[in-house]
Amino acid sequence: MKNVYLSALLDRLVQRLPYEWWIGWRYTRAKRHNHFISFISLTSMVGIALGVMALIVVLSVMNGFQEELRNRILGVASHIEVRGYDAGLPAWAAVQQQIRALPAKSVSSKIEGVAPYVLAQGMLTYDQAVQGVLIRGVLPDQEATVSDLSSQMKAGRLQGLQPGAFNIVLGADLAQALGVHIGDKVVLMAPQGQVTPAGLVPRIKQFNVTGIFQVGMYEYDAGLALIHLADAAKLYRMGDQVSGLRLKLADLFMADRVSRELVQALGPNYYVTDWTQQHANFFKAIQLEKRVMFIILALIVAVAAFNIVSTLVMAVTDKRADIAILRTMGATPQAIRWMFVVQGAMIGVIGTVSGALLGVLLALNIETVVPWIERTFNVQFLAKDVYYISDLPSKLMWSDVGTIVALSIVLSLVATLYPSARAASMNPAEALRYD
Incomplete structure (x- = not known):
């Protein structure tokens, strides 16, 4: 029941926007006759969310690890x-x-x-x-x-x-x-x-x-x-x-x-x-490791974001008749392009925001979550006779969160360029011939 009310509220808000935005939002919803496209959209959202969450958590752990080591080393040195x-x-x-x-x-x-x-x-x-x-x-x-x-x-x-x-x-x-x-x-x-x-x-x-x-x-x-x-x-x-x-x-x-x-x-x-x-090489190595982890996990976000391409390409094919009717009713190619840009952007934004919220929540509670996992599964992630420290610290930096969110949204927008251009260039007569 709550989902119905929330959906209706979002519909009312979106209807106040230009019709391109409203139609693009409707296209992100479930289809009556093609649930496979909706499933691909959902997996794209989940992939982006998981990638963003992983990036935020890993960078927060790396920041905390660097600060904790620095404080402990310089507390004695x-x-x-x-x-x-x-x-x-x-x-x-x-x-x-x-x-x-x-x-x-x-x-x-x-x-x-x-x-x-x-x-x-x-x-x-x-x-x-x-x-x-x-x-x-x-x-x-x-x-x-x-x-x-x-x-x-x-x-x-x-x-x-x-x-x-x-x-x-x-x-x-x-x-x-x-x-x-x-x-x-x-x-x-x-x-x-x-x-x-x-x-x-x-x-x-x-x-x-x-x-x-x-x-x-x-x-x-x-x-x-x-x-x-x-x-x-x-x-x-x-x-x-x-x-x-x-x-x-x-x-x-x-x-x-x-x-x-x-x-x-x-x-x-x-x-x-x-x-x-005295410790230059040590801290440079940690900084280098942080950058490498950022690049590796950013590729996960990129892969998930470019799943939007396949989603939109299939959506364009599925909506040939709709596009042709809209064109005959006076919709411009630019308006058609914006419909699918909005659809892809909504997938990226929803996935990014969900991942950012989960990542921030986990990063702020990592020192509670990790000991619980260790007690539950009887494992130890950091043995103190092997690693410099035995606890898993975390330091959330909002600048990192902003960079990750911006990167994810930009990748999502880039992924919409080809499918939206393809939809805008579709010939209405050719589309209606086969429908």
Whole structure:
């Protein structure tokens, strides 16, 4: 009953338009003697809707995946790093103070934090378990200004790292692989050894596990350990040097500009890099994958849209007598052309709008739908030991939706050009001869 009322309402609205539009709208409806054309029209609508929906959902997932990776990587890594050209950065406190004292209009107002770090490799052992790790020596209070590790602590506190106490904070997956908990003691072996009569012996030190963090990115959760800066400098014999300074910006997309300003301010004795250089290939690969997926799925929309061609060609053949009668009643070829353009456009618009609504609805609820599918069918789409993240994020960008909708409608209109031109060029006398 509702469908009847809706159809009647649409008929009244369309009847207020020029007769070409009204007849084109009527042609999209079911035919009394040729339901096959209506079936082809329906499949064209469904194909366009599915293609548009798939495009919106996939691009939203790609956008969310890119943003989530960027946030997780830069929550542990740094926006900008300042290092010396030699093995370490001497007089780092003076350089740190120099960066903080830069004019507010140029750089310092964009910098939220500056912290020193020591970066080295090591091997952790506990009982019979052995794991290679990346060791980062930090100052806990200053580290909180350049990374999100303080807020990602699963157990313990980052401030538990005290100089001379030889405490250590481990990633959650690293702690699980070693089988350690808070309060256990692990042995850290540094590859830089010392020469003894028995040969080269690696430096070994026992550390107390005082914290476990989990950032949700397997690369860091399974391979990063934090110790105090003083303990790292002592174990790796850095002296008063550090590996460099890590900077966090108020706007991470200003990293390239700020790094250039730092090069000019600090002079040629320092090496300045930002996250766009350190992870450039990774994010370019994601962007390239997004473009390729757009092209592939756009072809699905194109195939569905060009089904309209076959629909309209059959409709023109089926409506030969109608076209001839309309021509004899004074309809111009342009009016006949518009009838079939409207018919094809209605198929494209209805399919596009339906697909866009379904795609937006699914993209906004992807983080609810995917876990439900995983629980229902007992599957896991993203294993965290294989992929960088284990959740399927989504970020809907209305600019993408607008581009997809515009592309689908344009393809639908292009598909109407040949059939409508064929209908407009039909000779009324020839059409009536066979009917």
